[in-house]
Amino acid sequence: MRADLSRFEVVRPRALDEVLVRLGEGGWSVLAGGTDLMVTLGALALPPGRYVDVWRVDALRGITVTDDAITMGALTTYADVQRHPLLQVEFPMLVEAARRSGAAAIQNRGTLGGNIANASPAADSPPALLAYGAVLELHSRAGTRRLAYADFHTGYKQTLRRGDELIARVILPRRAAAAAPVAGGVRDGVVDAYRKIGTRKAQAIAKVGLAVRLELQGGVVADAAIGAASVAPVPLFARTTAAALRGRPLADAIEAAVAAFGDEVTPIDDVRSSARYRRQVAVNVLRDVLAAVSAGRTPVDSL
Amino acid sequence: MIDIELVVNGRSQRVHAHPLARLLDVLREQLGLCGTKEGCGEGECGACSVLIDDVLVNACLVPVGQCEGSRVDTIEGIGADPRVAALQRAFVDVGGAQCGICTPGMIVAASALVRTRPRATPAEIRTALAGNLCRCTGYVRIVDAVAQACGAGESEGGA
């Protein structure tokens, strides 16, 4: 449908400061790559008002690498993520999430910052960002603050971002790269597994998304982090499930973790799937991933 | 409303539009380039695929304000590239177009692939076209056409 654009005011600054000045005035919303907002506009569901288009703010672009972290500007697209050689090596779940977001045209335009700010529980990159312990850098005229991404989503489409703040960067702390599975089971090292069960094979919205990172020492789970999509009102950081794994031999902890996950997810019925299916599949897929790691199999990707 | 300068199919254009106007509507209604189609208006069907600075996008999701100073290439212009012309011929010969409404977007999306991956496999072709829905062909002949053009583009490029 054709929206009445006369009710929308748009500024298109190039300088980050100018964005922050507008946001500081209150009443301004942010437009990035447009892949969510323009859909809402077309459905006549975008609230008329004032929008800051940040697409041309160069300070929000680019991926920089230091010894400790990879820092991605908020306007980093899914295509940028897929192309980055170090992300491919060290953060394969994020790369896979980017590869599974929409299709090529969306990946060229959709941004990490937009994906996070939009706060859809079905978004593909948040589970990976959660499992990797991402940190968000928010800028405002009052200053800059960093937040653990795991704390960012507080309720359905609710976040800790204040109206005067802009998500400027996403920071991934660098850790050991994930190891390839070895025969006889992974005993030491880091394992990543990303799964997306969508409405179809491509150009799909997740019915269940899962990002699992395990750090193993002598067959014991030294650390675990699990992010999940479409199984809660927010991108879910499955703390209880991870706790059920931490400090225990993986082989012994699988059933407890799977049970914890079944309790931790709170999926709903909607037009895309049912709560029952989502819960069952989330549990099945987690069990499958953990069992495969434990047995040293490459987990068979879902169809 | 603002004035926006952009280069469309190699020609400098100045359009007067609201910055949130969809690139799709500006192309179709102000520039008369109706080869770019609207199938869904939400970035699902790919019928409005165009290239902005050689990057494939859905013109229904791009606010024209973000195109300032950009090159925009549409179905009306991309055939100037011989690799794309070969792709268009292959679509006709192999039967990749039926009703034709998805075809311009399909060819724009395929052109992005043909230019960057001249030897794409059928699986790569299918992935590259996953954002372009076709309801007529079952995709069989679309994939064949792109595969054929990939071969043709390669040999032409090497000649």
Add this chain to the structure above:
Amino acid sequence: MQDGFVGRSVPRREGHDKVTGATAYVDDLSLPGMWHGVTVRSPVARARLLGVELGEGVPWHEFAIVGPDDLPGPNVVKLIDTDQPLLAADEIRHCDEPVLLLAHPDRAMAERGRAAVRLRLEPLPAVTSLDDALRGDVVVWGRDNVFREYRTAKGDVDAALADPDVVVVEGVYETGAQEQMYIEPQGMIAQFDAERGVTVRGSLQCPYYVHAALVALFQLPPQQVRVIQTATGGGFGGKEEYPSVIAAHAAVLARKAGHPVKLIYDRVEDVRATTKRHPSRTHHRTAVRRDGTLVAMDIDFIIDGGAYLTLSPVVLSRGAIHSAGPYRCEHVRIRARAIATSHPPHGAFRGFGAPQSVFALERHLDVIAARLGLDPAALRRKNLLQPGEQTAVGQVVREPIALDRVLDRALALSHWHERRAAHEAFNRSTDGPLRRGIGVATFMHGAGFTGAGEVHLASVAQVQAERDGTLTVLAASTEIGQGTNTVFAQIVADAAGLPLSRVRVGQPDTAVVPDSGPTVASRTTMVVGTLLRRATASLRQTLRDAGLLPAGTGPVDPEVFTQAVARYLADHEQLRGEARYEPPPGIAWDEKAFRGDAYASYAWAAYVADVTVDLRTAEVRVDDFVAVQEVGRVVNPVLAAGQIEGGVAQAIGWALFEQVVYRDGRVANPQMTNYIIPTAVDTPPIRVEFMPPFLGDDAPSKGIGELPMDGPAPAILAAVQHATGAVPTAIPMLPEQLAQVLQEAQS
């Protein structure tokens, strides 16, 4: 005709324009002074309409506004019945029913107007399921919510079912609604002029359906109503009957506005308001001997017609006729009912009732095969109709059918026996999450209108010779992607003995072309193609009779032809060949008894699907698909294969992805992001093969457009049954539904 064009894959005629973006579809057209129309619709399924209020803040004086009282003629959508209004007047009978029409010079302002209209509604109880409709507590149509019922029987079904030597197998099978999801949404542009009448251009399959609707509405002489088809971005049946509504709406707005009006549906509106495939439920009770011989079939077939009768009786009829399949069975009883509900009317969609009833029967045969421990292919082979035998409605097919050869070819191409064994071995030995299976369906599809339909249509097609020696095809059959332009040119070129380049096929325009019937029912190549061949022959005959062309039916030197035409046109105003439909001799259909020769010809097919099932997610992937069919002579192999491939993909969607979610009678997933059709990554390679025609190389062509919609869904579900042992009985079978079926099979 070895050197002719028929049988060759000549390239699509309008292909170049389509791949360069030059083809103009309705939304690409603009007329001077054109306004934009929108439709105000009901948000509820059933209500009394108490009033319509125009809200504040909208410059209503700038609008053209049309309600039921502003129509120039009867407030009726002219189809089989007259129950459906163009605009709801006092009672709303389904969600998204049109109530008020608005037009404004500015598209966004038209939209603002639509949002500002308030309907005062008094809710009435609605019927939103087949069960509710059959229970009849709330009656929304007639006395019992039954639009139409057909019954037919042969033999003694009750006695056969009671025979102690047979096994009786019973089952209930369901299919869901399906959205056509052509990529071009529906739309029309109308002009009105008090003297010249009404002209409508738009996306449509059947120019003369729209023409008839406008003649009835405007009460004008037929020549004052002109309907022009614009390039049409897919139809699949969805642009068969509904375009009459949009054309009428655009035309009454144009009359009121005094300006041309463009009325384009956006995707959500199109999905919510326009027709979909009829949901169905089929109850089978079958008597079968232990060796697999079918003895008796008792079939109860029900479809959900929605709120108005529209085309449901015809869909029902085709579904019923196909419900017993291409099988020999002595005792058959069929009861078929089209039921009224408060859903938006369901309508034409590729296959037209047959995919629903074929799904049920083929699924049921697999259930029978499993019960008897027979190979599903062997069970089918045992019962395939042989030459001289009768279908369920008593038709003796006159051609030397050899469906067993079709089946054999499909089994060979798919390596049925090897893969069946390999999959079973894999499934027994694996401890992983994947299972594999293979399934088959055998079926037939009658082409053309059912029974005496073609006689009633009395289609006419013409070929006109131009002064430059070219021929122009004059037919109302539309190119909607299926290849009409190309196939007609091939047929006419061969009949004329001229090169393809000498034949023109124009866009159908009722001011120019005769009524060659609607572009539906797989009839275009078979029926209208035959008319064009005869019309061309008749044109040649005219030139021969005038002594301008030598005798014979072979190739003609184009220059000789051009001179002959020029000489003829020196003495005559025009040169046309014309042909009118004539039924094949000896064809008889008894509509009352629902028996006889249901179709002049049938296409025959055997499809095999090979699948993998993921037990963790209940996802199904179709790995390989084989489609073998006998369709008479294939006019253009590339275009024909494209029809089969596209139909198979659409049927895969129907089987595994496409679910219309109705909530309180309204489509809850009207977007492409939540009504899921397959992408290039979701469709398998599709291997298509056409059998040599049963009647030899010069056999007539049969219709093929709908055929591929019938077989894939049952073949895929059969493969899933083979893979998992579970017995799914309903489609769409999304992972959510299969997960439940798998769970029930376990417990």
